[in-house]
Amino acid sequence: MLRTFIKQIDKEGGVWKAKEKFVEGYVGEERNKELKKFSDLLNKVRGKGVNPVSLQDEYGLVKLKNLKPQINDRISDLEMQLGQLDISINSVCEVR
Incomplete structure (x- = not known):
């Protein structure tokens, strides 16, 4: 499920566009539920230490540190x- 989610973000070209696509066609409370679902999935991906934004092939990068x-x-x-600067300033200045 998370792989599909990441692939969708890649396909749409970013998180913002993927979110808009994810909630497309929903209105009102249903839209809010879908937005929450998207947010939960995004948090699960990030919780695993994965940046959901894919690297473009033309950059020749496989992974970023x-x-x-x-x-x-x-x-x-x-x-x-x-903090050390604050101590130094207080030692040479009179503070009222």
């Missing part, structure tokens, strides 16, 4: 530097 751990590490480093 997940950069989230590196981004989180960099954010932590910057937060630590900011």
Whole structure:
């Protein structure tokens, strides 16, 4: 089921277009139910660590590295530097 879902996203050219296609023809509460179903499927795919957006063949890429751990590490480093800067500023400035 999730493979079919990912293939549909690829076929439509992205998550936004796939979502519109997924709920096409539904109105009102039925549309809301289908939107929820789409969201649940998307969350299941992402929960497995899969980016549902496919890489185009012409790029010659098979897989992209997940950069989230590196981004989180960099954010932590910057937060630590900011904290140290705050301590430095307070040591040379009078705070009222």
